[in-house]
Amino acid sequence: MKMNGIVVWLMALVLAGCATQEVAPVKVQGSDEQVIESSAVGTLGAASGPVTAQHLTERYHNKASMCRNNPSAPAFLCSGVLLRATQHSTQFHFWNPNPAATGVSFSYLRADAKFNKLVFGYNNGFIFYPVFFAPADKIDPEILCFFPVDGATNSRDQQGCGQVSGVPSGRECQSQGINSAAQYIAHYNSYPNKYGYLCGFNVRDSLNQGATTAFNEAIKAQGMGGTFAFNTQNEFRLAKWGQNIGKTLPLEAVFYINDAGKAGAQYDQRDFKTQTGIWIPMIRITLPQTTTADVIFQFIAADQAISS
Structure with a gap:
C-alpha cells in the first residue's frame, strides 16, 4: 500500500471512531499502571x-x-x-x-x-x-420504565411498570403527578416499606423529551435516596x-x-x-x-x- 493510501486508511479509521463515540476521553489505568x-x-x-x-x-x-444534543434522546441511549x-x-x-x-x-x-x-x-x-x-x-429491545430503587416489577401490571394489585401508590410516577426528583423523594419517604409501594418513571420512546426529563429526575432521585437506595439496586424494565x-x-x-x-x-x-x-x-x-x-x-x- 502506498503512503498516501495508508494515510487515508488511518484517517478513515479515526473518523469512524469519532462518528460512533459520544463520551469524552477519561483517564484509564492501563495494565502497566x-x-x-x-x-x-x-x-x-x-x-x-x-x-x-x-x-x-x-x-x-x-x-x-x-x-x-437531542432533548428527545435520553441518556441511557449512550451512557x-x-x-x-x-x-x-x-x-x-x-x-x-x-x-x-x-x-x-x-x-x-x-x-x-x-x-x-x-x-x-x-x-x-x-x-x-x-x-x-x-x-x-x-435489535433494540424496547425500554419501558425506570425505578430509582428495585420496583418488585414481577408483581406489577403493565409489563412490570404499573402497580402491584391493591397498591395504587405504586402506579406510574407521572400518572400520580410525580415528575421531579423532589416529588419522588417525598413519595419515597412516606412509605417505610418500599418496593411495590414506590412508583416507576415512564421512559418509553414515544414520550420523546418527556422520557429524557423523567430519566434525569429519576437518576437524581436515586442519588437522594440515601442508604436504602445505595443498598438496593435500581431497576429498568424492558x-x-x-x-x-x-x-x-x-x-x-x-x-x-x-x-x-x-x-x-x-x-x-x-x-x-x-x-x-x-x-x-x-x-x-x-x-x-x-x-x-x-x-x-x-x-x-x-x-x-x-x-x-
Whole structure:
C-alpha cells in the first residue's frame, strides 16, 4: 500500500471512531499502571476484552443528560451500563427471557447511579450495549420504565411498570403527578416499606423529551435516596424479546462481581459462543461498598473460559 493510501486508511479509521463515540476521553489505568488518555470506538467492544472494559469505564463516568444534543434522546441511549443479573443454570440459556414474565428487568450503573449489590444476591449476568452503540445487525429491545430503587416489577401490571394489585401508590410516577426528583423523594419517604409501594418513571420512546426529563429526575432521585437506595439496586424494565435470538441481541459482555460468580460467567461465555458463534468477553465488575467509591470494570485474560 502506498503512503498516501495508508494515510487515508488511518484517517478513515479515526473518523469512524469519532462518528460512533459520544463520551469524552477519561483517564484509564492501563495494565502497566500507566495512566493514559483513552477514547472509546463505539461498536468494536466485543472485538477486544480490554477495549470493552475501557468502553464500560467511559460510559460509567459519562453523566450525560441527553444523547447527541437531542432533548428527545435520553441518556441511557449512550451512557451508563445496562446490565442484567442472572442465576447460572444448565436448564436455560441466560439470554432468553423467562417465558412466564411480562418483561425483563435490568439495572443501570453510572457514576451518579451506584449500588453495592445485585438483585437476589446474584453474582454474574450480562450487559447490553446502549442503543446508540449497538452493532447495526442487533435489535433494540424496547425500554419501558425506570425505578430509582428495585420496583418488585414481577408483581406489577403493565409489563412490570404499573402497580402491584391493591397498591395504587405504586402506579406510574407521572400518572400520580410525580415528575421531579423532589416529588419522588417525598413519595419515597412516606412509605417505610418500599418496593411495590414506590412508583416507576415512564421512559418509553414515544414520550420523546418527556422520557429524557423523567430519566434525569429519576437518576437524581436515586442519588437522594440515601442508604436504602445505595443498598438496593435500581431497576429498568424492558419489553420481552423472543426466545433463542441470541445472534441478534445487543450483547456486549457477560460479567461477574466476585469469584463466586466466575464459574457462572464462564459457562455463559462458552454457551453463547456455542449457540451463536459469537465470542463476547467476560468482564469483572467490582461494585462500590461506599458511596464515595466507584465501580471498576476489568478484563482479566486468565479468567476467560475461551479466548475467542
